[in-house]
Amino acid sequence: MWKEFEVHNDDLLSRFLKQERSKNYNLIRRRYNLPKNIADDIYQESCIAFYNNFQEGKLNNLTCSLSSYFTSICINQTRKHLNGVREDVDSLDDPGFYSASKIGELLDDDAEWLNEDDIKNMHDIVAMLPPPCEQILWGFYRDGMSMEEIAEMADYRNAQTAKAKKSQCLSKLIKTYKERIKNAVYGK
Amino acid sequence: MENKDLEIFDEKVDRYLRNQMTAKEEIEFKKLLASDAELRSRAKTTALMIRQMEIVGKEKDDKILHALKIMIKEEFLILVAKLSAQAKKSDKDKT
Numbered sequence: 516m517w518k519e520f521e522v523h524n525d526d527l528l529s530r531f532l533k534q535e536r537s538k539n540y541n542l543i544r545r546r547y548n549l550p551k552n553i554a555d556d557i558y559q560e561s562c563i564a565f566y567n568n569f570q571e572g573k574l575n576n577l578t579c580s581l582s583s584y585f586t587s588i589c590i591n592q593t594r595k596h597l598n599g600v601r602e603d604v605d606s607l608d609d610p611g612f613y614s615a616s617k618i619g620e621l622l623d624d625d626a627e628w629l630n631e632d633d634i635k636n637m638h639d640i641v642a643m644l645p646p647p648c649e650q651i652l653w654g655f656y657r658d659g660m661s662m663e664e665i666a667e668m669a670d671y672r673n674a675q676t677a678k679a680k681k682s683q684c685l686s687k688l689i690k691t692y693k694e695r696i697k698n699a700v701y702g703k
Numbered sequence: 704m705e706n707k708d709l710e711i712f713d714e715k716v717d718r719y720l721r722n723q724m725t726a727k728e729e730i731e732f733k734k735l736l737a738s739d740a741e742l743r744s745r746a747k748t749t750a751l752m753i754r755q756m757e758i759v760g761k762e763k764d765d766k767i768l769h770a771l772k773i774m775i776k777e778e779f780l781i782l783v784a785k786l787s788a789q790a791k792k793s794d795k796d797k798t
Binding site: 526527558562569570574613614638652656681688 | 744754759
């Protein structure tokens with residue numbers, strides 16, 4: 516069962532930057548074999564580039580998540596550091612967006628299966644996922660990260676380990692969701 | 704179902720929802736869903752999770768952008784320096 520998310524005093528921006536540090540620090544260190552202090556510098560430079568890009572209006576009409584965008588900045592900054600030249604990556608390798616019509620085909624043909632309470636339950640569950648499932652499921656399903664990237668981010672041995680962990684997290688989420696629905700039905 | 708089989712099924716759901724299946728694969732996949740209630744439920748719940756992640760993610764991103772909008776650069780730089788120092792200390796404590 517998921518534990519309720521602890522409420523911190525940090526604001527949302529601090530929490531976002533902390534999450535991005537924890538996500539991207541391992542990723543760039545492992546992928547580019549960087550020492551810790553260089554990875555730290557790159558993270559800080561990426562934060563500044565993120566802020567500057569926002570102020571310049573480059574985040575208007577963003578089609579990916581902010582987290583994917585931040586990761587692409589980290590990768591650009593790392594390449595710039597290693598090559599001494601800027602080599603822009605617009606975003607991570609595009610895994611293909613989810614099709615709203617395919618999602619609709621699975622969900623909307625079964626009105627009995629899905630009511631407002633079910634939707635609210637899932638909304639609350641995805642908003643409160645604990646680590647490491649938060650990083651893995653959001654990384655894969657929302658931020659479009661590959662299994663290799665998730666393994667680098669979470670410091671798993673390889674993509675296969677990350678894939679196994681993703682399925683376990685999904686099973687756990689589904690179990691939690693079903694329990695909530697059952698409890699709602701029986702008024703527990 | 705074995706964990707390995709679930710991993711393979713999850714990949715199929717993902718390819719279906721990204722519209723990456725061939726017509727033949729899609730027919731097979733729909734047959735599988737029609738014949739197995741547990742897998743059908745897993746596929747539907749995954750789809751619902753993805754839809755809600757889009758909504759929750761968009762809500763969070765909008766709030767972060769709003770926070771960026773009202774923060775001056777000096778404040779932002781102080782925040783980044785503070786978070787980096789905290790992270791370095793935490794890494795050091797772990798080792």
